[in-house]
Amino acid sequence: MKARIIITPKKAVLDPQGKTVQSALEHMGYRGVTGVHVGKYLEIDLAPDTDRETARQALNEAAHKFLSNPVIEDYRLEIE
Template sequence: MKARVHVSLKPSVLDPQGQTISKALRSLGHAEILSVRQGKYFDIELDSAVSKETVAKNLESISAEVLSNPVIEDFQIEILD
């Protein structure tokens, strides 16, 4: 079984890297770009013998405790198969 955890800054948190990317894209002629928010994702391979409910519960805990900083980041879990 595979899962993907998407981690991104909360909307209220400034994103200097996203702002820099946005400015660079506009300077390259992409005037349609209004803003960019950067993030990251983790592809995780899991034992398929474990139930999806257990996997979801464990990934929720792992995402909150290890993969993200809950003060400034949000995360979304996607079970791929």
């Protein structure tokens, strides 16, 4: 069983990495890119007999408390 957590900078937070990647894409000739946001991706392996709902609750807690910083980041949790 696998969980995935995708962490992205909040919209209100300055994201110089995203801006730099966006302008590099433009310089390379890729048209139509209106925004790039650079975040983090965590893949978490869970024991096969893990209860999905319990895992969801625990990972939501961990993501809020530790894996992301709610002051500057949003996250999305997916359990496969």
